Amino acid sequence: MRQGLAATTLLLGLFGCTTLARAETLNLLIWEAYIDQAILDAWTASTGIAVRQIYFDSGDARDEILADPNSNIDLSVVGENGSALFGKRGILAPIGEDSVPSLKDYKTQWTARCGGYGAPYLWGTMGIVYRSDKVTTTPTSWKDLMQPAPALKKHIAMYDDHNEAFIAPLIMLGKSINANDSETLKLAFELMKAQAPSVLTYDYVITSIDNPDYGREIYMALAYSGDQKVLNEKMGTSGVWRYAVPQEGTLSWLDCLAVTASSPRKAQAMKLLDYILSAKSAALNAQTLGMPASSTAALALIPDTIKADPAIYTPEDILKKSQYQTELSVSSIQTRRRIISAMANFQ
Incomplete structure (x- = not known):
């Protein structure tokens, strides 16, 4: 996505808020529009501790921030794999019911997936969002996105994250979304290359929809469940943006909420994590965002x-x-990133 720009913007913001963060403020690294502000406002009202949201728009950009020892992050949303990986590297603090009592309300099938270094936050799928005023037939297959109708040429938004960008082509090929071998990734590349002339942007749709030059030209996009609600709110088009999961199957994802090991406000961060995970907050958050709890x-x-x-x-x-x-594997990530970088040449 805009990894270089996003990382630079975030780091400048983080370094700029160092003085503020030393006061009663917690820094939360999170996707845009990914938590009900009312929850954070209620927390601040009851504790006097403010929460500053710092947005990222790709997993790669987030990981760059977390890997920086000077990033000044207290809590972060991470994927389930990232939770375990960053935990083992000493970047995230271990958590349990002793530090986060609300975890008692979460089944082991959820908590285990965060690897002991994060708490289950929200879960969902990856699918297709579409403007129902422009796309009158509900997409039912990944082919609707990867091999779009001629009328959708230059109206498609994809996503250049090294994981998510390969979901659609790999599932179309009947392969694992975690494929590491170069032959399978080459086949995926061929599908992506054929789709490229129809793609308007490879920026995440939640971010690109705000672009004044082409945001309103996006009619269909690769997206996460729940994104349709954010798109409708951004565009002022209630119910126009809709979400569909292709019949071939998809990615089932879990986001974890974690506390950084280096946070000087770790005790406060754990209390905020417990507050967000509590039954009342989790129910309110899920309903506000249109996400499953x-x-x-x-x-x-x-x-x-x-x-x-x-x-x-x-x-x-x-x-x-x-x-x-x-x-x-490292080689798979490198190959995937090379493929993503090459895609702009085929548009």
């Missing part, structure tokens, strides 16, 4: 009508065909 106690507070919405709680038959991400 992973807390058993929070689920009991969410209306059945929401839990029955397939755009939020993906049907079991689709989930059975979905895959989890695992750690990729």
